[in-house]
Amino acid sequence: MASATTPKRNGKRQSATRTSHEANILRVAEEVFAQLGYNGASIDMIADRAGMSKQNMLYYFPSKEVLYRRVLENILNLWLEKMQLLEHSGEEPAQMLRNYILGKIEISRQYPNGSKVFAHEIISGAPFLSDFLRDNLVPQLEADAKLVRGWIKQGKMDPVDPMHLFFTIWAATQTYADFSRQIEIALNKDSLSARDFEKAGDFLTHMVLKGLGISL
Structure with a gap:
């Protein structure tokens, strides 16, 4: 009876170990891709920073492209x-x-770091993401734009182009990740605090809603 349950326990242990190693690799890969982009990063560099051999890391992610796509997917x-x-x-x-x-x-x-990886990908022309964006982002964006058009028709907000509304929100929110160092220097800080993000969220909400003619 005891021997029959041992493989199950070992399986759980192996699964937990694999999950832990994959999470560590993905965290490190996200940092490296954020700093250097896809072309500048290397499997050797990521493996070294993750504290494992290249061969061992390739057991979990068989190529740089597979690892990069997984980071983007997350x-x-x-x-x-x-x-x-x-x-x-x-x-x-x-x-x-x-x-x-x-x-x-x-x-x-x-x-x-994930935001920076995405920014590198888009600046490079989205070589790995174009199809994903067309198949997943565009339908969602169109659904949200339809909702905004409904609000405009009901007189709940000023008539604006919904697409450009969302483009503006994306740019304004992602700048606090993609250009965080610029903001830190401007604010004379080593890093942005939770309170900085809270203030940014309050400001952006105020600016967008007032700009759309929506009562706060």
């Missing part, structure tokens, strides 16, 4: 979750847009 799944305006709590534009903005800026606070 951050994009988080972004797509926050970009689903239709699923944000609240019924009125003010609350839903506020939740949307705060959700995006919270990702910039928690995952700055």
